Amino acid sequence: ARAAFEAVPWVRRAVVRRVWPNRLAVSLEEHQAAALWQGEGQRKERLVNTHGEVFEASVKALGDEDQLPTLAGADANSAQMLALHQRLNASLSPIEQQVQTLRLSSRGSWHAELAGGAKLELGRGTDDEVVARVDRLARTLVQVSSRFGDKARALVAADLRHPDGYALRLAGITTA
DSSP states (O other): OHHHHHTSTTEEEEEEEEETTTEEEEEEEEOOEEEEEEETTOOSOEEEETTSOEEEOOGGGTSOGGGSOEEEEOGGGHHHHHHHHHHHHHHHGGGTOOEEEEEEOTTSOEEEEETTSOEEEEESSOHHHHHHHHHHHHHHHHHHHHTTSSSOOOEEEEEOOSSSOOEEEETTOOOO
16 A cells, blocks of 8 residues: 555655554655756656655646756766755855756766856866855855946856866956
8 A cells, every 4th residue: 555655656655554443544745846857868757856856746737847946967866966956056145146957967067057047167076165166156256247347247157167266257248
């Protein structure tokens, strides 16, 4: 009976107890969707729950799938990716940005796309190293972009793979 309940797409865990003489008591724990999931060679719609577990379910049943971030990588990395996504959003809060898409390549390189469309090359390294690079960007972006005019320019792209700094591409600024 437990396996039958757990086969239902939105059921994370089922606990089935026998109640004497001829009844069953069932407790169900529902998956809480935290992100959309794009796994390697994925054909079905899948999601990541708040525990970092990938599960198959109808994305259309959510109704607000546009508000969920997208994580892309190997299924074994889903929990790590969800945790890093949350840490990156905390780091980006001073510049009022959020990560919309977070990808981990098969070579271990991190890539992010912000809700505003800016693309970030985060590079390789531990989660702490990646977060430290994003922290540096968030602390200095307004100051750096304001040097190019009376108002801060919109971020188009940033390459954070450099050990002692980063490269920026800002809206309305060209080198030609």
